[in-house]
Amino acid sequence: MLDFNEAKSRLAEYGQEHLLRFYNELAPDEQASLLRQIEEIDFSVVEAVKSADSPAPRGTFAPIGAVTVGDIAANSDSYRKTGIEAIQAGKAAAVLLAGGQGTRLGFDKPKGMFNIGVSKDLFIFECLINNLMKVVREAGCWVPLYIMTSEKNNEDTTSFFEEKNYFGYNKDYVKFFVQSMAPSTDFDGKIYMESKSRISSSPNGNGGWFSSLVRAGLLDDIRKKGVEWINIFAVDNVLQQIADPLFIGAVISTGSQSGSKVVSKAAPEEKVGVLCLEDGKPSIVEYYEMTDKMLNLRNEDGSLAYNYGVILNYLFNVDKLVEIVDRNLPLHVVKKKIPYMDENGNSISPTEPNGYKFETLVLDMVHMQDSCLPYEVVRSKEFAPVKNATGVDSVDSARELLKENGVEL
Ligand code: UTP
Numbered sequence: 001m002l003d004f005n006e007a008k009s010r011l012a013e014y015g016q017e018h019l020l021r022f023y024n025e026l027a028p029d030e031q032a033s034l035l036r037q038i039e040e041i042d043f044s045v046v047e048a049v050k051s052a053d054s055p056a057p058r059g060t061f062a063p064i065g066a067v068t069v070g071d072i073a074a075n076s077d078s079y080r081k082t083g084i085e086a087i088q089a090g091k092a093a094a095v096l097l098a099g100g101q102g103t104r105l106g107f108d109k110p111k112g113m114f115n116i117g118v119s120k121d122l123f124i125f126e127c128l129i130n131n132l133m134k135v136v137r138e139a140g141c142w143v144p145l146y147i148m149t150s151e152k153n154n155e156d157t158t159s160f161f162e163e164k165n166y167f168g169y170n171k172d173y174v175k176f177f178v179q180s181m182a183p184s185t186d187f188d189g190k191i192y193m194e195s196k197s198r199i200s201s202s203p204n205g206n207g208g209w210f211s212s213l214v215r216a217g218l219l220d221d222i223r224k225k226g227v228e229w230i231n232i233f234a235v236d237n238v239l240q241q242i243a244d245p246l247f248i249g250a251v252i253s254t255g256s257q258s259g260s261k262v263v264s265k266a267a268p269e270e271k272v273g274v275l276c277l278e279d280g281k282p283s284i285v286e287y288y289e290m291t292d293k294m295l296n297l298r299n300e301d302g303s304l305a306y307n308y309g310v311i312l313n314y315l316f317n318v319d320k321l322v323e324i325v326d327r328n329l330p331l332h333v334v335k336k337k338i339p340y341m342d343e344n345g346n347s348i349s350p351t352e353p354n355g356y357k358f359e360t361l362v363l364d365m366v367h368m369q370d371s372c373l374p375y376e377v378v379r380s381k382e383f384a385p386v387k388n389a390t391g392v393d394s395v396d397s398a399r400e401l402l403k404e405n406g407v408e409l
Contacts, residue, residue, distance in 0.1 A: 004031075007038045014043045015190070021343065022196035030197035037199045041191075045182050045204075045331060045358045049189035052333040052356060058289065059279035063297070063305040066262055066275075066374035067250055075250070082252050083245030087139040091228040094143055094242050095213070096128065097312070097362070098157060098235040099150035099179040099203045104388050105236075105395075110153040112235050113160050114386065116395060116402070118409040124386065125160065127238040127407070129167040135243045142173040143243045144225055146218060150203035154178050177216035180204050182358040184338045192340035192355060195347075200340055205359025206234075207329045210321045219322070227318055232362060234312040238398050239384040239405060241313075247375050251315050256373035258282075259315040260366060262308035263379040268295045272309035273363060275374045282372035284310055284363045308374045310363060311383050324368045329360035381405060 002010065004023065011017045019038060023031060072079065086092050102111035112125035136142055149157045158176050161167075166174060182204035183191045192200035209232065213219065222230075229251070231243050241247070241261075251259035260282075262275055273284040285294075290306065297305040335353040342348055366372050377383070384401035387393040402409055 001032070002035050002039045004035065007035050010043075011038065014046065016043070016046075018343070019191060019193065019199060021193075022345070026197050034197045034199070037201075041183055041199065041201075046185055046189050046191065048331045048333050048358060049185060049187075049356060056330055058285070059283075061283070061285055061294065061306075062277040062280075064275060064277050064282070064308070064374055066308050066376045067254070068376045069378055072246060072250065072376070075253075076246060079246045079249030079253060081249065083247070083249030084139050086229065086248050086252060087135065087143060087243060087245060088141055090141075090144075090226045092143060092243050092248055093222060093225070093227040093230050094132065094145050095209060095230055095232045096145065096147045096235060096242075097206045097209060097232065098125075099148045099153070099206065099209075100235070101150075101152065101202065102236070105386065106389055110149070110157045110160070110235075111386070113156065114395075116238060116386065116399060116409070118399065120408070122407075122409055123160075123164070123167075124235060124238055126164070126167045127402070128235070128240060128242065129169050130407075131240055132242040133168065135245060136169075138245065142170045144222075144227060145169070145174045146213060147174065147176045148179050148206075148209050148212060149176055150179050151181055152203065175218060175221065177213050177218055179206075179208055179212040184336070184340075184355055184357050186355040189356075192338055194339070195341055196345065200338060202336075202357050203359075205332065206362045207360025207364055209362060210316075210365075211325055214325060222318060230316050230318060230321065232312075232314050232316065234385075236386045237311060237313070237382075237384060238386060238402060239382050241377070241382050247313075247315060250375055251373050254373055257317055257320055257371045258366065258369040259373040259375050261311050261313040261377050261382065262374045263311055263377060263383055265304055265307050265309050266379075268304060270309065274306045275308045275310055275366070275372065276306055278367060281367055282369055283367040308376065311377075311385075312362070314362065314366070314372075316365065316369075320369065321365075324365070327368060329364045332359045332361060333357075334359060 181201040184200040194200040271287045336357045337350045338355045339349045384398040385393045386398045
């Protein structure tokens with residue numbers, strides 16, 4: 001581990017010496033903890049502040065067509081057969097992204113512990129397990145499930161699953177891994193302190209999921225089980241169809257290297273990332289990156305050309321993931337409200353954004369694929385995100401959609 005002088009000179013290189021301001025006031029174990037944090041911080045991340053206002057230039061976009069709901073219905077028997085066979089052969093696994101902080105929901109536990117039930121308990125994690133159980137019953141075998149947590153919520157998440165007996169899932173098929181953290185800074189790139197001995201940090205985005213999984217030693221498990229396809233999905237869509245045999249079957253049958261579930265946009269200006277081509281490769285363009293012309297471009301039949309919004313449900317091929325694991329994903333520098341301790345040791349809870357967090361995003365992995373099949377699903381059947389407490393994409397709207405789909409609440 002670094003000693004005090006080594007830590008000091010490392011910090012001096014990056015202009016972050018203030019992190020040792022209270023070192024002499026700390027107890028020996030706190031001093032050791034602070035030095036460990038300094039050793040672990042990837043300071044190169046913070047360099048991205050310099051380009052915070054000038055995001056990387058994008059290439060040339062073009063629309064992409066999807067396997068539509070109609071196409072899927074027409075091919076459902078063969079897609080289902082191919083998908084179920086792959087699952088039964090142990091070729092498919094699922095990864096639940098549950099490392100986020102869910103700040104918009106304002107719930108102080110992991111989002112999956114939120115009880116969306118009305119007259120009975122129904123936790124978000126439970127909804128997801130129930131959805132996966134449908135596939136388990138159909139295929140007659142368990143699907144390996146890997147759950148990514150963060151340092152901040154790992155303990156709560158793992159104990160909750162234990163306490164609830166994995167909601168009936170076979171715990172031998174469930175493995176947890178912890179994602180990495182990234183420091184938070186002020187607008188000048190100075191790293192904030194959370195307390196005198198803790199550097200302010202937050203989960204480093206969902207893009208690092210595969211490298212975190214590898215670091216946790218789980219690639220061996222994946223290889224041993226013969227898994228070839230990983231379905232990665234977000235914690236907060238309670239209608240999420242996981243390891244969907246038709247989706248897996250469609251990606252395999254069409255010879256695609258990856259796939260993404262998509263929904264038709266509700267309106268040209270809907271705030272959703274859209275699957276498209278960028279310089280001929282699959283990619284996701286954010287709504288704020290689209291010109292008016294792109295937003296309103298239409299096909300001959302009147303449908304939107306950039307029509308297919310992503311819902312954070314992707315199917316990736318393990319060999320390709322291994323090939324790209326060391327490639328850097330673009331770093332997104334995001335303005336956030338960051339609670340911190342000022343130079344006098346007072347704790348401050350800002351009411352306005354006061355600095356940056358640094359994240360990589362799983363959607364950027366799509367651009368590293370040779371192909372990605374846009375697979376259209378019916379929004380009201382498969383997309384009920386719980387982002388906010390009320391209003392759009394909220395607990396209320398998700399409850400309505402669950403009820404519409406016959407889920408007892
Ligand atoms: P969101 O982008 O909605 O972020 O995550 P969030 O942290 O959950 O919520 P807000 O923005 O603070 O309200 C999309 C998915 O990616 C996961 C989340 O758990 C969710 O499943 N995620 C996000 C991670 O696993 N790690 C991260 O660092 C960020």
